[in-house]
Amino acid sequence: MIKSLDPRVTRENIEENNLIAPLTPMDNWETYEVFHQKKRGDQHMHVGIVHAPNPEMALLFGKEQYGRRSITANIWVVKTANVFASEYDDADMFETTPEKQYREAGGYKVMDKINKYKKANKA
Template sequence: MSLTSEGGHGAVPTGAEIPVEPRPAASRRDWPLYEVFVRGKRGLNHVHVGSLHAPDDEMAVHAARDVYTRRNEGVSIWVVKAADITASSPDEKDPLFAPSGDKVYRHPTFYEIPEDVPHM
């Protein structure tokens, strides 16, 4: 490798052999946060069981399996990047859900069930 002095900045490498400093490996604190959902038995809903950090989606599934299903509790695991979740705030409950309160036709008590309909 040859060096030259350019613009008074001292020795500067020239040619194709410019050394590149290695980037430090990302620490675990820099890994994205994932929310973990596990379905306990077939037919049941997935339930939020916790959070974890992982470098990518595949490792998040493996880590979730190791951490949250150690005793064969689950049959299915979902992992979702926390940054990809959009949620309402509990403080917004009244303005968000109030419009459905005045729509009585959405409540099953609005309808009369015929006597010959079983299991209702």
């Protein structure tokens, strides 16, 4: 029997070689992705996962794991199995987007023309 400094442990009368059957697959259930909104008006941000047997428990674990300090307005949980994601190997499909200056405010510069015009038309 384990004699511990912790009286709670000693009271459990635990055998030292209390070998147990190994955990089997799904013992810890499936996973949910957790999204955390700090305050109203903010976006929900992905913060990590929890293992849970159902969405209600996932919310409970999500609250304990990702909302136990500081402020939280709202939490979402989504089954990992229900997330459809792009592949990092396909990241080249985004390769040319930073070049699309015509989609950016910064792609439109007119001051040179205005100044040139003003200078040329100064009486």
